[in-house]
Amino acid sequence: MIIETENPEETFALGQKIGRAATPGQVYTLTGDLGVGKTVFTQGVASGLGITEPVNSPTFTIVQVYEEGRLPFYHFDVYRIGDIEEMEEIGYDDYFFGEGICLIEWAELIEEILPENRISITIEKDLSRGFDYRRITIEGLEL
Numbered sequence: 054m055i056i057e058t059e060n061p062e063e064t065f066a067l068g069q070k071i072g073r074a075a076t077p078g079q080v081y082t083l084t085g086d087l088g089v090g091k092t093v094f095t096q097g098v099a100s101g102l103g104i105t106e107p108v109n110s111p112t113f114t115i116v117q118v119y120e121e122g123r124l125p126f127y128h129f130d131v132y133r134i135g136d137i138e139e140m141e142e143i144g145y146d147d148y149f150f151g152e153g154i155c156l157i158e159w160a161e162l163i164e165e166i167l168p169e170n171r172i173s174i175t176i177e178k179d180l181s182r183g184f185d186y187r188r189i190t191i192e193g194l195e196l
């Protein structure tokens with residue numbers, strides 16, 4: 054499924070729709086260059102889950118946990134990860150195979166440990182369509 058957005062609000066709204074529809078144990082992976090809108094999308098998902106506290110990229114930790122919404126929300130940003138051992142140290146499988154919702158920014162950096170059963174989201178720019186245009190490809194989910 055491909056969805057095109059023309060501004061951050063539309064990307065947020067798409068995330069929100071996905072957050073509202075999320076079911077326990079789902080894992081979402083987010084791929085795309087720096088500044089493409091992964092965090093904007095994530096903020097939408099959090100809002101769709103009923104989380105009202107601000108969601109930003111976890112800079113000093115690999116995972117940020119939000120318990121306030123309809124389901125626990127585990128927001129990973131693995132951009133700065135050195136090796137997979139760091140994921141093992143935080144006990145990633147409790148998150149990946151638990152009942153909450155996992156969303157992983159820069160998931161391609163930990164490809165080897167990603168669960169097979171996941172929803173993959175790729176966000177791309179196309180400057181020929183304007184600065185704020187984004188093409189969002191979602192695999193593994195029916196909306």
Ligand code: ADP
Pocket residue numbers: 058059060061062064065085086087088089090091092093094184185186187
């Ligand atoms: P990432 O997490 O991928 O590094 P961010 O979500 O932090 O990126 O930042 C995306 C930036 O792009 C924000 O400043 C946002 O306002 C801007 N932007 C412009 N158009 C869009 C769009 N269509 N969707 C998402 N973000 C957009």
Ligand code: MG
Pocket residue numbers: 091092110130158
């Ligand atoms: Mg980000």
